[in-house]
Amino acid sequence: MSNRNSLYKLVLIGDSGVGKTNLLTRFCRNEFNIGSKMTIGVEFASKTMEIENTTIKAQVWDTAGQEKYRAITNTFYRGAKGALLVYSVTERQSFVNLKNWLTELRENSPKDITIMLIGNKIDLADNREVLTHEGTNFAEENNLNFIETSAKDATNVEYAFLSILTDIFEKNK
Numbered sequence: 001m002s003n004r005n006s007l008y009k010l011v012l013i014g015d016s017g018v019g020k021t022n023l024l025t026r027f028c029r030n031e032f033n034i035g036s037k038m039t040i041g042v043e044f045a046s047k048t049m050e051i052e053n054t055t056i057k058a059q060v061w062d063t064a065g066q067e068k069y070r071a072i073t074n075t076f077y078r079g080a081k082g083a084l085l086v087y088s089v090t091e092r093q094s095f096v097n098l099k100n101w102l103t104e105l106r107e108n109s110p111k112d113i114t115i116m117l118i119g120n121k122i123d124l125a126d127n128r129e130v131l132t133h134e135g136t137n138f139a140e141e142n143n144l145n146f147i148e149t150s151a152k153d154a155t156n157v158e159y160a161f162l163s164i165l166t167d168i169f170e171k172n173k
């Protein structure tokens with residue numbers, strides 16, 4: 001199958017407030033927003049990039065607040081090639097809830113979906129509640145790739161997206 005001009009759908013999941021929207025805006029528009037967002041968010045944003053000399057378009061879907069009401073629709077997961085499962089290193093509960101997100105993801109998403117675990121907000125070092133090795137262990141136990149990021153100062157954000165997109169690209173070769 002040819003990868004030429006492929007469209008790759010990625011979904012961002014995880015507890016409210018962990019930084020999903022800001023990871024999206026950092027990656028797609030190189031923007032960061034302090035404070036609360038608009039109540040009605042965009043459903044997705046796109047970014048075109050080159051992987052191994054091939055142009056691909058990443059279409060990144062945000063929950064836009066649906067996760068608060070446990071009302072994520074089937075449309076959200078449909079056709080997703082990758083999922084970025086996000087927690088905040090400053091909020092242990094968002095880490096504890098990962099197992100519920102994985103269950104929901106595995107029940108609703110395509111079987112061959114590629115998943116990357118992201119521990120966000122590492123710029124807030126003084127408020128850290130979840131250690132790096134806890135993230136590493138959870139990722140190993142559940143067969144996920146793992147990276148820690150800061151959407152605020154842009155640490156590893158480009159790398160995280162590029163890494164999952166390259167994995168998907170390789171799988172679809």
Ligand code: GDP
Nearest residue numbers: 016017018019020021022034035121150151152
């Ligand atoms: P979402 O509900 O998961 O989409 O989270 P948001 O992207 O709306 O972020 C929630 C709050 O955390 C906002 O006040 C953001 O400014 C803040 N935030 C998001 N990412 C980071 C980060 O990497 N570092 C810091 N310090 N704050 C962040």
